[in-house]
Amino acid sequence: MSSLTVPGSVHTVLAAAGIVLGLIQFLARKHGSLHRAVGYAFVYVMMIGDCAALLVVQFTGAFNILHVGALINLVCVTGGLWPVLRSPRRPDWREKHYLWISLSYLGLMAAAATELVVRTIPFRSTGQSWLVTLAVTLAVTLVGRALILRHRPAARDPV
Template sequence: MPSLTMPGAIHTVLAAAAIVLGMVQFLTRKRGSLHRAVGYAFVYALLIADFAALLVFEFTGGFNILHFGALASLACIAAGMWPVLRSPRRADWRERHFFRISWAYVGLLAAAATELVVRALPLRNSDQAWLVTFAVTLTVTLVGRTLILRHQPAARDAV
């Protein structure tokens, strides 16, 4: 197993922090100063974790599908923050923010679950690792989709 590089360590620590911060967001009341403060901490932690992930090449020696996951996460974060930061805000900005940030969190959880499973199981070859990666990612994504749909904010009337 390769040793942890500085980008790998930064990615690991901040991704773990983003998992905790995202769970706090999921479990607490939306709106208000606490939601905003924890939300920005989540966004900054995940942004830095994703950029650090783009500097990690230990597993394949180059750019690979895992890097596309980091790019997808960056896109979800940018798309999720756009409705919050734009002015004037659209009437449906909360719903757009919720869905896009939620998908960034689901992607983070899928990556974390895959990391845990791939490291914990005695996989014999890279084909097994990729198959397990696909299965775990699909499972977490489907569960995440169900939770997103169940907890989506109520649609607001257009202003």
């Protein structure tokens, strides 16, 4: 197994921090200064961690599908931050914020589950590892989708 590069180490540490921060957000009350502070920490961790991921090329030597995931996550984080920072805020800003940030966390969890499986199970072939990677990603995504829909904030009437 190869050792981590500096960008790989930064990405790994920040991804782990993102998992913890996202879990705190999921379990804690959704309003107030704690939610804001942890939320901004999550956004910074994800943005820097995704940018670090874009510098990791040790597996294939070039841009690959994993980099696409980092770019998609950057879009999700930005999509989650935009409704909060926009002025004036649209009536549906909470729903948009929740959806985009939830998708970012879901992507992080799918990547973490995939990383865990790929690093712990010995595969006989690259094809076998890609098939398992797809299955794990799909399973985490389906469970995450169900949780996102179940816990989404109630729609608000326009002001």
